[in-house]
Amino acid sequence: MTADPYAAAVGLVERSAAAYASSVPEHPADDGFFGPGSVTWKLGADLSGPVGGLRSLMIQALHPLAMAGVDQHSHWRTDPAGRLAATYAYVTTVSFGDRAAAEQVSARVRRVHEHVRGVDTVTGQPYAASDPALLLWVHAALVDSTLVAARLFGTPPTAAEADQYVAEMVVAAELVGVPAAMVPASTARLDDYMASVRPRLQCTQAARESMAYLLDQAGLDEDIGEIWRYVRDGAVASLPDWARQLYGYADPGPLTGARRTEIRQALGVMDTVYLGEPGVLEARQRLALRTRAARGA
């Protein structure tokens, strides 16, 4: 790659794993906002997670104001791994933490967002990260991507489970300051919402650069980079046509069963690497035991 404006994503796996391990409490005060038996917990353990996460970033970045906020205010370019790990820590704490922990991290995010405001140089529009409309976009992209990725590469949720997941996640949007009435609570509403925002989406230079960086992962060891490419291909293949066209990616063609299997296998390898990080296995076991206890009760 030529002069890269981004620092290498050093320690992304390690930092994400540490965030995950500490977000799953050893002695939870309560079941948090989701709890054992929730679809959120189930999807949170799905193999397709990395594809869902990457797709979510790709969709989110297409909103010029959301992208401008990240580009102008965060350490995204100098410490991309730190920025990603921080977001991941927030998501996992809200998902698996008890209520106090989830409220605490959400309050912190709201405080940080207070200072993130400015003018987008591409559209000339002012933006504020605390704007519920922007927050909703980020929320919806994550929820949508998690479902799409699980359908393609993970354990596909049933239609009822998918609806339940969208409904469960309303509270996550509320926690960062989106009024519940604005938040889609079913997959049909979610689809409508995504379609309604589409006219405002575009691929700005910041979005293009950010995604080129994420997809290439220039700093990775060659063999690990090869495995990452499966995840990248999975994320690109999972994009809706309009998003792929905005980015100008070539149509990867239909996702064959064989290709899906390959991507799943690579995801299994990545999951194994993740599992090797301190605390990850124990955190998963804590969640599994709570889920079993709830099922048995």
Added chain:
Amino acid sequence: MKRSTLAALVIGGAAGFVVMRRGLHSRRVVSRPGGLRLHRGLAAIQLVLRGGARYAGSAPRLFTAAGENRQRLRNDLALQTAEDVASTLGAMKGVLMKLGQMASYVDEGLPPEVRRTLGRLQDSVPPMSAELAAGVIEEEFGQPPDQLFARWDPEPIAAASIGQVHRAITHDGRAVAVKVQYPGIAETIEADLGNVALLRRMLRIIAPGQDVDALLAELRERIAEELDYEREAENQRLFAAFYDGHPTIGVPKIVDELSTQRVVTSDLADGTRFAELTGWSRHEQDLAAETIYRFVFRSLYELRAFNGDPHPGNYLFHGGGRVTFLDFGLVKHFSPDELLPLMNMARFLCVENDPDAFRRSLEDAGFLRPGAPLDTELIVDHLAVFYDTIRRPGELTITGDYASRVVRRFFDVRSPIAPYVQVPRSYVILQRINLGVFALLGELTATADWRAIAEEIWPFVQAPPSTPMGEAEAGWLAGRPHRAETAA
């Protein structure tokens, strides 16, 4: 880097001694004065009187004892459905776990984070729930285990490769160990083994600098075999029949009518685990090591088979040198053509002192590129270390110090012979087994006259017994029906 660490490992292991010790302690090689003759004579008589490897007690006693030695398994996290199995061991994870098990015997060569990751993966696999295991039994035999057996313990006593072991008593009163395979695992792993491109990437990460294609081909074959319990039963029958009546080597017999592709049933054995062996007397530990040594090399030279998994959990110790060998899921069979060069390497280097012939054997087997511009003396210099313990007679202790020296030699990429050495595919697996076996011997800091024992076993020497165990074994050998053709 064409030359692989495997190369040297294999060469050393094939006929010489590869020693590895994972511990930090290093002990010096100590030569001890000759053993206590009188004591030895008594031991030989005892071994003969005991008349073969019948260590079993009554079925109920065995059944109970096997339960006491139960491994601690995470039953609270037990897999309850075939879907649980798929999400735990599918998507390459089962394959990675097997690779990890195999690679763990070369742990000096693994990057620490890879070793940690693969170790964690093994920890992450819980046992099957009682219902799931019973379901496999029912699918295989048409009736649930509590009907198929007179007594069945629904809780597993041990984790096995891609399965688990239950204890049971048959309707005719035999105490048995029943190994049950995870449902769906064979299909999953077979599908994952088809992704050669990804496997090649992973091997490059797991085993950097090694001949990935040779490793891959051999590992795919071995894993596929390990999934087939019928094949395992076949191998165990072969070993059990061969060692039938042996004074110190025991192999549990297969119960044919209770074994299928996903279930293998054999006699239940009980004994002391490897971890507790270090608390035994020096003499007892040496006897145990001698039995393991005899088993490995007699199997190689006479059965032309290298038995699989030198995991410490696959041995049970009974005192007096008697050892029960478990788990024949990974057995490598050699053709006479594959075995001959290995034998010749040892023969020409250690017995006939013919360096040129030694070199030709290396070339014949494909270890050394023919016509390499190297002095034969240099080759011998670099490879002889692997035969140190059998080049000269006399008692010798296999130590961690010697082990590290050998390992350092393998990993010395600056060695002048490195560019010309490689591992032919059919010998790749030898290294894993050898390292495991000699890691155990190193762990015991075992002492014996290894050369003298080797001479008893080498078909080209066939020396008389050199130890009490050798004498006991000679009685067994003499009593065996028509053996001659196996020593081809």
